[in-house]
Amino acid sequence: MTDLATYNFAYLDEQTKRMIRRAILKAIAIPGYQVPFASREMPMPYGWGTGGVQVTASIIGPEDVLKVIDQGADDTTNAVSIRAFFQKVANVAVTTHTSDATIIQTRHRIPEQKLGENQVLVYQVPIPEPLRFLEPRETETRKMHALEEYGLMHVKLYEDIAHNGRISKTYAYPVKVDGRYVMDPSPTPKFDNPKMHMSDALQLFGAGREKRIYAVPPYTEVVSLDFEDYPFEIQKFEQDCALCGAHGVYLDEVVLDDKGGRMFVCSDTDHCEDRREHGHVGEMLAPSKEAAE
Amino acid sequence: MTDTPLLKVSGVSKFYGSRIGCKDVNFELWPGEVLAIVGESGSGKTTLLNCLSTRLMPTAGSVEYRMRDGNFRDLYHMSEAERRFLMRTDWGFVHQNPADGLRMTVSAGANVGERLMAIGDRHYGKIRETASDWLSRVEISTDRIDDQPRAFSGGMRQRLQIARNLVTGPRLVFMDEPTGGLDVSVQARLLDLLRGLVNDLGLAAIVVTHDLAVARLLSHRMMVMKDGHVIEHGLTDRVLDDPREPYTQLFVSSILQV
Ligand SMILES: Nc1ncnc2c1ncn2[C@@H]1O[C@H](COP(=O)(O)OP(=O)(O)OP(=O)(O)O)[C@@H](O)[C@H]1O
Ligand SMILES: [Mg+2]
Ligand SMILES: [Zn+2]
Numbered sequence: 001m002t003d004l005a006t007y008n009f010a011y012l013d014e015q016t017k018r019m020i021r022r023a024i025l026k027a028i029a030i031p032g033y034q035v036p037f038a039s040r041e042m043p044m045p046y047g048w049g050t051g052g053v054q055v056t057a058s059i060i061g062p063e064d065v066l067k068v069i070d071q072g073a074d075d076t077t078n079a080v081s082i083r084a085f086f087q088k089v090a091n092v093a094v095t096t097h098t099s100d101a102t103i104i105q106t107r108h109r110i111p112e113q114k115l116g117e118n119q120v121l122v123y124q125v126p127i128p129e130p131l132r133f134l135e136p137r138e139t140e141t142r143k144m145h146a147l148e149e150y151g152l153m154h155v156k157l158y159e160d161i162a163h164n165g166r167i168s169k170t171y172a173y174p175v176k177v178d179g180r181y182v183m184d185p186s187p188t189p190k191f192d193n194p195k196m197h198m199s200d201a202l203q204l205f206g207a208g209r210e211k212r213i214y215a216v217p218p219y220t221e222v223v224s225l226d227f228e229d230y231p232f233e234i235q236k237f238e239q240d241c242a243l244c245g246a247h248g249v250y251l252d253e254v255v256l257d258d259k260g261g262r263m264f265v266c267s268d269t270d271h272c273e274d275r276r277e278h279g280h281v282g283e284m285l286a287p288s289k290e291a292a293e
Numbered sequence: 294m295t296d297t298p299l300l301k302v303s304g305v306s307k308f309y310g311s312r313i314g315c316k317d318v319n320f321e322l323w324p325g326e327v328l329a330i331v332g333e334s335g336s337g338k339t340t341l342l343n344c345l346s347t348r349l350m351p352t353a354g355s356v357e358y359r360m361r362d363g364n365f366r367d368l369y370h371m372s373e374a375e376r377r378f379l380m381r382t383d384w385g386f387v388h389q390n391p392a393d394g395l396r397m398t399v400s401a402g403a404n405v406g407e408r409l410m411a412i413g414d415r416h417y418g419k420i421r422e423t424a425s426d427w428l429s430r431v432e433i434s435t436d437r438i439d440d441q442p443r444a445f446s447g448g449m450r451q452r453l454q455i456a457r458n459l460v461t462g463p464r465l466v467f468m469d470e471p472t473g474g475l476d477v478s479v480q481a482r483l484l485d486l487l488r489g490l491v492n493d494l495g496l497a498a499i500v501v502t503h504d505l506a507v508a509r510l511l512s513h514r515m516m517v518m519k520d521g522h523v524i525e526h527g528l529t530d531r532v533l534d535d536p537r538e539p540y541t542q543l544f545v546s547s548i549l550q551v
Binding site for chain 1: 373374377396398399400402403406407408410411412415416417418420421438439
């Protein structure tokens with residue numbers, strides 16, 4: 001026997017993939033609804049994206065091109081190891097270019113570049129249940145979803161405003177999908193919530209430890225919860241990216257020295273590189289711009 | 294009071310296996326009327342209250358409730374969604390232990406506002422204003438609006454639980470020993486408050502208590518239970534001043550002498 005024969009394509013056996021695909025189909029049919037599935041042991045610990053990995057493993061084919069990001073970067077340990085895993089067990093092409101990918105697995109961000117119909121975004125989800133924080137009983141949260149009793153979600157937002165003067169939640173900001181199910185977009189920054197709305201790409205969410213899969217099919221309404229007098233708004237960044245000059249993108253703060261020096265750069269590293277390749281320059285890379293003028 | 298009852302209870306029985314919880318209970322409740330259910334420990338008061346409020350499914354019997362549209366609905370044949378909607382809009386349920394009826398880890402304001410948000414209120418400022426208004430009505434200083442009930446005394450918690458229930462303007466409130474866990478002085482103040490609210494709002498209420506003083510102060514009518522059966526039923530003053538059943542006579546004299 002060859003080495004390859006010890007693995008099935010994409011690690012999971014076909015039976016398991018069929019089971020997960022059925023869960024995915026059901027999730028697509030009921031946007032935002034959490035479908036239970038028999039999550040398998042994966043050769044990586046929970047918290048390392050086992051839910052997303054199982055979803056990706058079930059939908060990936062030999063022709064696919066895979067991109068994996070953690071925060072917005074392709075080069076973190078988590079992203080690198082998941083990418084390497086699929087290279088090994090599925091022998092698929094991988095990329096860091098958003099536009100070249102057919103499947104993008106992410107732990108937080110949605111790429112800045114608009115996704116298309118030929119792309120699938122797979123989210124790694126730690127806690128899929130948006131009602132969990134105030135209602136720990138699973139039987140009760142299930143009932144609340146079934147009966148569309150979502151008052152608690154606003155109780156949480158109310159508390160936020162009462163204590164902070166505004167809705168201070170910046171990650172995992174709850175949304176209502178297709179006017180029916182309230183969904184936790186997981187650790188995605190709320191900056192990216194608007195990108196989920198009417199997306200051309202299929203969005204799949206996998207929670208390994210919690211054994212849940214849910215989905216937002218293409219062109220589905222995704223509305224962030226809010227109050228009339230405290231409307232949802234995304235983070236606004238004053239600065240432009242120091243490297244590529246991009247404005248209106250999600251920025252990470254980078255500490256430069258121990259004297260308080262810092263800069264803000266694109267969290268989406270591929271987006272930043274792509275812009276620089278196309279001649280865009282930020283403040284940091286054009287230090288003498290003013291002097292030259 | 295109108296000439297149509299709010300609640301029609303017929304033949305309600307609940308068995309726990311072979312043990313009787315309550316047996317063959319029949320009565321009608323009119324809008325704005327307060328009914329006290331009294332009896333010693335284990336007589337079936339809580340069982341009956343839970344059956345009436347659909348928190349418990351009875352073994353037999355029916356309870357019909359007149360909805361806001363004037364039509365009677367059999368509570369046990371409603372869908373769970375309808376029942377739960379009724380419970381958080383047109384009904385209230387005040388637990389003996391406030392922790393059972395409150396969210397202890399969210400602010401007083403959110404506790405009161407929850408029902409409003411549940412029925413679709415989406416204006417923070419208005420929800421807060423209503424919550425604040427209700428806090429003053431139950432004599433909780435409005436500067437406590439952002440405090441959690443964990444930081445409240447027993448009496449305050451109970452008053453908060455009442456505000457949380459009344460904010461949607463229910464027509465019927467169930468209460469299980471509402472003053473039960475409180476100091477005597479605190480009990481008196483709460484009773485006063487409850488009596489005022491019930492009168493002002495024209496609420497119908499079913500109050501379970503083993504304290505005849507509570508029944509005397511709050512209720513128009515009372516039912517005396519023993520071993521799961523209603524053994525006497527009548528206007529509160531009549532039952533307390535002129536009890537007919539020997540058991541009631543004993544019960545009344547033993548307690549009123551204290
Ligand atoms: N879940 C249960 N399972 C079995 N028996 C029960 C259950 N709940 C109550 N009972 C029994 O039913 C009878 C009525 O109990 P219930 O709690 O309704 O009385 P109560 O009048 O409310 O008493 P208390 O004043 O002590 O609260 C008692 O004999 C009790 O032991
Ligand atoms: Mg009881
Ligand atoms: Zn950039």
